[in-house]
Structures are given as structure tokens and as C-alpha cells.
Amino acid sequence: MLEIMRENASGWIVKILFGIIIVVFVFAFGMSGFDTGQDPVLATVNDQSITRAEFEDAFQRAAEGLRSTNPEVTTAQLQDPQFKQMVLGELINNRLLLDEADRLGITASDDEVFAAITRQSYFWNQAGAFDREIYMAALRSIRMTPAQFEANFKREIIAGKVTDMVRRTAVATPEQARQIYDWVGEEARVEYILSVPADFLGQVSVDEAEVEDFYATNESRFMVPEQVRVRYLLFTPKDLASRQEASDDEVEAYFEANAASLRQEEAVKASHILIQSSDADPEEKQADARKRIEAVYARAKAGGDFAALARQYSEGPSAPGGGDLGWFGRGDMVPEFEAAAFATAKGQVSEPVRSQFGWHVIFVEDRKEPGEPTLDEVRQDIVRAIAEEKAADKVTDLLDEAMDLMLSGMTLDAVADELGMLAVTSSPVPAQGLAQGFGMTPEAAAVVMHIGPGESHKTPISIEGGYMLVEKVEDIPAAPLPLGEVHESIVASLSQRKAFEMAMADAQATLERLTGPDAAKAATGLARRLKTSEPFDRQGFVPGLGQNRNLADAAFAAEEGAWLPEPFALEAGVIVARLKEIIPASEADWENQRDTWLEQANRNYQFEAINAYMTELRQQAEIKIARPDLLN
The missing domain is CATH 3.10.50 (Chitinase A; domain 3)
Structure with missing residues (x-):
């Protein structure tokens, strides 16, 4: 039983598995309602097919869920075959559990499904009650109809009943719990x-010869990826807010109606430099990562340009933007990073801090202390919020007008002039920077990267909060830093x-x-x-x-x-x-924590029982991977 606890679970794949289970509990496998009859089959489980579209939808939902909870997860990590195999593995397990439920006669009534849905906090209003409008909005955001979602949710309940049946067979004794406590606590x-x-x-x-040889043999470490410069128009409430006004009466009414939400929570505005490292890395590589972050820290502490250092040395996805993370509050970052950021004074650089992603150096640009603001203190924020609300109602109409002008043959600059907007030319940016800087999907960023210089994309690109119209200015090939x-x-x-x-x-x-x-x-x-x-x-x-x-x-x-x-x-x-x-582990602590450790032992046994059960189902099933290339 203790083998699970002895395994090295420090790799990023194992860590994010829990993110998949939590974040994508309901949504990751919501494909059964889609028409995939003409789609290539990725795998078969007994006589059932898993299509490429079904897998890609589950993969996309899992990736989106992980990005929302683990911003430092990179596109390369999400494209790792291990991650894709985990997603496919969950799809296969889901099919096997449903087959087993059918064999055992396990089902779920419509009333049971509806009651379970209403217990999901995703769909509650501020009063803690199920809200159908919130429910419908959530389904629209994941591109599903109620019938599709409820059918998938029903299958999740049925599969859960099978695993619950197995889980009830695994009960640990106090002696077994003490064995775990002694092993962990000594x-x-x-x-x-x-x-x-x-x-x-x-x-x-x-x-000098060593330097030149290192540079030549490690060119990829110094490679600036392919970049582009684009010219664009943004159609988001934030960018169109300047075209709207807010009266004093509107501001005062907003302040009175939103007093509670306007309370200022503690927050910091920070940038960071990340040198990636994990416990699974060889010791020499871990030591090298520590030395590299110490060298960067020394330069930042001595007054070096933090943004420039981040662009040159950081291995995190925020590097192209100078390591900028924007504002964040407590609970938004991993604990070690959060503790260091909030312990660092405004304008100062933290000492190197280690998290599950590697070594960080953090520059705190600004801080906000908690408190109840006055109207004057938040007036500009309220004016901006009202303006953005008004602008949100006009985004679609203005975008339609811009598209009509572009389809008539007008250039992006001419469209901007006609609408009284401002076309902006970006600095050189890689595909990852497009995705992060504008909040577009990696697929949309790839589309932008492949537009020809001087050409415009003829349809809007979906970005965070709205849309953009984009024109390619220049392609900049990948090249190593001098x-x-x-x-x-x-x-x-x-x-x-x-x-x-x-x-x-x-x-x-x-x-x-x-x-x-x-x-x-x-x-x-x-x-x-x-x-x-x-x-x-x-x-x-x-x-x-x-x-x-x-x-x-x-x-x-x-x-x-x-x-x-x-x-x-x-x-x-x-x-x-x-x-x-x-x-030895503390005897006194055991007496105080006996029930907690017994509960933990039960969870361990349950995990092992379910794992063994799924292994047996897989061994008895006929599982074929028809398109392994899609997992690479």
C-alpha cells in the first residue's frame, strides 16, 4: 500500500493531473451530444468509438481548465504526449465505467440528475441558490445545449456510482493508518x-574558445523564436470605453449599489523571472537552475532593467512581456510565490523563491492595501466600469460596421479613420506572446502568424473580452541573440x-x-x-x-x-x-490526529482499489488506438 507514497510525484504531469480532475470534472468529456459520425476514429473501446473531434474537445477543455488554474503551464507542456494520453485515458475509463454500469444495471433518474446539477456551485447566484440564467450562460460559454450537458452529466453520475461502489469496498484499519503515519512522520x-x-x-x-563553443552547441538556449509585427484594431469594452461617458448620478448610483464589491482587497502588481526546475530533474540541472537564478537576482538587485532581464533570461510564458503578471490578490498564485510577492516592498526585488514551476525572482511594481474606499478614491474606476458596460452593448454593432468596410476593400487604417478608432502597430512578438498578450487561443495565434506580410485577416480574431481585426506588418525569422x-x-x-x-x-x-x-x-x-x-x-x-x-x-x-x-x-x-x-513520529501527535490519518488511509486504499478495478476493466476490454499519431 505504501508504494504510492514512495513514488516520486514531482513531475509536472502528475501535478496537473489533479487540476484535470478538479477543473474538468463536468466539462472535459462533454462530447457525446456532438455529431461526429463522419469524424476519424482515434480509438475504440470494445465496440464503441472515440472520435478525433471528441478527443480534441476533451483536450481543449482540459487545457483551458489547466491554464485558468496554472498560468505558468506552457503550450509545449500541454502538447506533451503524456498529457494527451492522460486525456485519452480518461475518455477510455469513462467508456469502461459506463459499460460496467450497464452490465450491473446501474442508472440515474432525471430527477436525480437535476438535483445533482442544482448542487453544483458553478450555477449558484450570490444567495447560494441554483440560478437557471447562470446555468444557461455557463453552457453557452462551453458551446453546449442543456440536453447535451444533462446527458453527459447523467453519464458522469452513473460512472461515479460505479467508482463509489468500488470505493466502499476499501476500508483501512487503525493499524494500517498508524503504519502510514509512522512512515510519513519519522x-x-x-x-x-x-x-x-x-x-x-x-x-x-x-x-573565449569555451564561450564560443558553448554558444555554438547551445544555440537553442539563445534563440529568439519567430516573431511578427501586426497592426490591429481592438473591439473590446475596455478599448471602446473611451467613446462613452458616465454622469455624476450614474457614478453615485453605481457606488451605492456596489459598495461591498468595491472594497479594496490586498493586491500586488508584479513581474517575475522564471528559471524552470523540478524535483524530477537531475541534481546537476537543479543546481544549475539555482545558480542561474542567483546570477539574475544579483543583476536585478543591482538595479538592472527587470523587464529586459526577464525577456533575456526568463523561461516562463510571460517573458516576452518583460515578465509582467499584472495585478493579483491572495489565492491567485501558488503559495510559495504568493508569500514572496506579498512580503516584498513596492519597488523591490524578492530573493529567489522556489515553486513547483522552478525558481522565481519577483519585482513588485505596486501594491494595494485592503480597506473601504471613498467615492473620490474609486470614482475613476467606476467611470471606467460604467463606460465599459455601455461599450459592451456596442461592440457587435461597431465590429459589424468595420467588417462591412473591410469587405468593401478598405484598408485597416482606412477603417480606423472611418470609425474614429486608432490602429496600433505591435512591437515584435512571438506566437506565444500573441496568445498571452491578447488572450487569443494558440490556434488563433497560429492563424495570425501565417498571414502574409501586408495582408489582413478577413474575419475577426476572438480575444479576451472581445475581438480584433489584424493586418500583418512584418515577419521576423527566428534567430539567436548575438x-x-x-x-x-x-x-x-x-x-x-x-x-x-x-x-x-x-x-x-x-x-x-x-x-x-x-x-x-x-x-x-x-x-x-x-x-x-x-x-x-x-x-x-x-x-x-x-x-x-x-x-x-x-x-x-x-x-x-x-x-x-x-x-x-x-x-x-x-x-x-x-x-x-x-x-520516530510523535506519539502525542498520533493521539491527536488518529482520525485524520485513518481518513487518509481510507483514501489511499480507495485510490488503490479504484486503480486496480480500472486496470482489470482495461485488461478485459478490447482497446485499440487507431490514430496514435494524433497523440504525438
């Missing part, structure tokens, strides 16, 4: 000798790598002395360098040293007093270590 303490890479930097030299622009970062990277290698070699030599024929003499000579760690658990985070899961695995498997068989790289440097003691 800690280790090691004695260690630390070799710090920074101590070797003075011995490192990097010549060596001169990245020379300094390459020297720093090579120096850090060499210093790390020297620290690792020093640690390896130390370990050989401590385990060789003169081990006792070596231990005496190295005694002044020997330190004792703080206690750490099986996740491998050692306070004051950093994270290394392999160190934890080795320590918990070692005999007391035995030197671990290899050096381990952590954020603080490279250590050789021996187990000092294993600290």
Missing part, C-alpha cells in the same frame, strides 16, 4: 561535510558549472578518505568541518541546505553511523553525509 538527522561551489570560483577560468548580448551570462554559467564540478570532486575525494583504509585518521582531520543537520522527512528538504530526495532515500535506508554511498548536491552545495539518527 525524520532523519545526518552529520555532513559541505563543499561549497562558490569557494572554488576563484580557481575557475573560462577562455554572442555579445549573452557573453556575460555564458561566462557566469560556465564558471558556476566548473565550480560545481570542483565542489563535487572535492566531496567525492572527502568521501573516499572517510571510507578508505585510513578512515579513522581522515575523520579526525575533518572533524572541524563536520556539522549536524536539522531533522528532515522523506521529501528530502533539509533546512539550511536545500532539497534532495535521493539524499532522503539514502538516509532512511542507511544504518546509523554509516556514510552514505555518494555525495549529494543541494542548494547550499555538495555534501557527504552519514546517518546520525532516525527520529
Whole structure:
């Protein structure tokens, strides 16, 4: 049973799986109502087909759900075959569960389905009651009719009844719960000798030939992707608001009616630089990521242009925009990132902070403190809100007028002049920047990228909040940054790598002395360098040293007093270590948390039971993947 807890679940695929389960619970598999009779078959489950359209719709909904909860998930990650296979796997599981329900005679009545739908908080109004208007609006947003949605929801209920039946068979005993508690709760303490890479930097030299070779062999690291410059007109309430006015009476009425929602919550406006890293990466790569973020942090702290540094070094999707994340409140970001952002003063740069996405440096541009605003303090915000409400009613009419003018042969600039609007030319931007900067889908961004220079797209592009008309100004081919622009970062990277290698070699030599024929003499000579760690658990985070899961695995498997068989790289440097003691889980905490751990044990058993059940269903079923190319 404990095997699940021992698995390394730190990769991004495993982490976002929970996002799929939560965000796409209702919507991800809403395809059964679509006419896909003429669509290519992606897979078959027994005698049932899963079409390409069905898969692509489920994939798109899953991707949209993940983007809404994990903004740092990149397009490349979403296109990973593993992610696509997970989506297909859920479709297959859904079919198998429905077949099993049919075999067992499990169904759901219309009254049961309706009652379950009304319990979904997505469809509640502010009073906490089911609201049909909200329900219908939600279905329109996902392009489904009530009949389609309710049929799919009914299937979800039926499939859920099957898994609930299996779940009820898995019940853990208090002894099994205690086994989990003891395994999770025990800690280790090691004695260690630390070799710090920074101590070797003075011995490192990097010549020009090495820099040029690194640049040549790692050209993709310095590649600026294909970019375009476009000229565009925006048709959104925000951009058309300047054409509207709000009277004093309207402002005062809005203030009185929306007093509660106008309360200012604490928020920060920030940018960040991300160096991607995960616990699943090799230790050398993790150490390299830490050194790279430290180098960027030093430049930002010294007053470097943060936006320029973000565009050059950040590996996050916000890089083309200088790392700008806009305003966000508490609960909008992952906990580690949020804590660092809200702890950083206005105009300051945070120290490097690690999250599930990697290492971040955060620049806080502005802050808003919580409080009750006066009318004068929020007047401009209210005027803007009223203007945007009025403009929203005019977006479609104005867009129709613009399209008529374009179809008559007018250029984008001529259309802008006729309508009294302003056509804007963008700075060079990659496809990812189009998607993020305007809020268009990756597919729409690809369409824009493929327009010929000087040509206009003849239909509106859907963007966040409205539409845009776009004309291609220029294609800019992908090209590497000039060596001169990245020379300094390459020297720093090579120096850090060499210093790390020297620290690792020093640690390896130390370990050989401590385990060789003169081990006792070596231990005496190295005694002044020997330190004792703080206690750490099986996740491998050692306070004051950093994270290394392999160190934890080795320590918990070692005999007391035995030197671990290899050096381990952590954020603080490279250590050789021996187990000092294993600290049992607290008896007092067990007495206080017994019920919680029993509940956790039941969840673990239920997960295993359902997993085993699905494995058996898959083994008994005839599953064929007709188009594996669509998963690549």
C-alpha cells in the first residue's frame, strides 16, 4: 500500500493531473451530444468509438481548465504526449465505467440528475441558490445545449456510482493508518561535510574558445523564436470605453449599489523571472537552475532593467512581456510565490523563491492595501466600469460596421479613420506572446502568424473580452541573440558549472578518505568541518541546505553511523553525509490526529482499489488506438 507514497510525484504531469480532475470534472468529456459520425476514429473501446473531434474537445477543455488554474503551464507542456494520453485515458475509463454500469444495471433518474446539477456551485447566484440564467450562460460559454450537458452529466453520475461502489469496498484499519503515519512522520538527522561551489570560483577560468563553443552547441538556449509585427484594431469594452461617458448620478448610483464589491482587497502588481526546475530533474540541472537564478537576482538587485532581464533570461510564458503578471490578490498564485510577492516592498526585488514551476525572482511594481474606499478614491474606476458596460452593448454593432468596410476593400487604417478608432502597430512578438498578450487561443495565434506580410485577416480574431481585426506588418525569422548580448551570462554559467564540478570532486575525494583504509585518521582531520543537520522527512528538504530526495532515500535506508554511498548536491552545495539518527513520529501527535490519518488511509486504499478495478476493466476490454499519431 505504501508504494504510492514512495513514488516520486514531482513531475509536472502528475501535478496537473489533479487540476484535470478538479477543473474538468463536468466539462472535459462533454462530447457525446456532438455529431461526429463522419469524424476519424482515434480509438475504440470494445465496440464503441472515440472520435478525433471528441478527443480534441476533451483536450481543449482540459487545457483551458489547466491554464485558468496554472498560468505558468506552457503550450509545449500541454502538447506533451503524456498529457494527451492522460486525456485519452480518461475518455477510455469513462467508456469502461459506463459499460460496467450497464452490465450491473446501474442508472440515474432525471430527477436525480437535476438535483445533482442544482448542487453544483458553478450555477449558484450570490444567495447560494441554483440560478437557471447562470446555468444557461455557463453552457453557452462551453458551446453546449442543456440536453447535451444533462446527458453527459447523467453519464458522469452513473460512472461515479460505479467508482463509489468500488470505493466502499476499501476500508483501512487503525493499524494500517498508524503504519502510514509512522512512515510519513519519522525524520532523519545526518552529520555532513559541505563543499561549497562558490569557494572554488576563484580557481575557475573560462577562455573565449569555451564561450564560443558553448554558444555554438547551445544555440537553442539563445534563440529568439519567430516573431511578427501586426497592426490591429481592438473591439473590446475596455478599448471602446473611451467613446462613452458616465454622469455624476450614474457614478453615485453605481457606488451605492456596489459598495461591498468595491472594497479594496490586498493586491500586488508584479513581474517575475522564471528559471524552470523540478524535483524530477537531475541534481546537476537543479543546481544549475539555482545558480542561474542567483546570477539574475544579483543583476536585478543591482538595479538592472527587470523587464529586459526577464525577456533575456526568463523561461516562463510571460517573458516576452518583460515578465509582467499584472495585478493579483491572495489565492491567485501558488503559495510559495504568493508569500514572496506579498512580503516584498513596492519597488523591490524578492530573493529567489522556489515553486513547483522552478525558481522565481519577483519585482513588485505596486501594491494595494485592503480597506473601504471613498467615492473620490474609486470614482475613476467606476467611470471606467460604467463606460465599459455601455461599450459592451456596442461592440457587435461597431465590429459589424468595420467588417462591412473591410469587405468593401478598405484598408485597416482606412477603417480606423472611418470609425474614429486608432490602429496600433505591435512591437515584435512571438506566437506565444500573441496568445498571452491578447488572450487569443494558440490556434488563433497560429492563424495570425501565417498571414502574409501586408495582408489582413478577413474575419475577426476572438480575444479576451472581445475581438480584433489584424493586418500583418512584418515577419521576423527566428534567430539567436548575438554572442555579445549573452557573453556575460555564458561566462557566469560556465564558471558556476566548473565550480560545481570542483565542489563535487572535492566531496567525492572527502568521501573516499572517510571510507578508505585510513578512515579513522581522515575523520579526525575533518572533524572541524563536520556539522549536524536539522531533522528532515522523506521529501528530502533539509533546512539550511536545500532539497534532495535521493539524499532522503539514502538516509532512511542507511544504518546509523554509516556514510552514505555518494555525495549529494543541494542548494547550499555538495555534501557527504552519514546517518546520525532516525527520529520516530510523535506519539502525542498520533493521539491527536488518529482520525485524520485513518481518513487518509481510507483514501489511499480507495485510490488503490479504484486503480486496480480500472486496470482489470482495461485488461478485459478490447482497446485499440487507431490514430496514435494524433497523440504525438
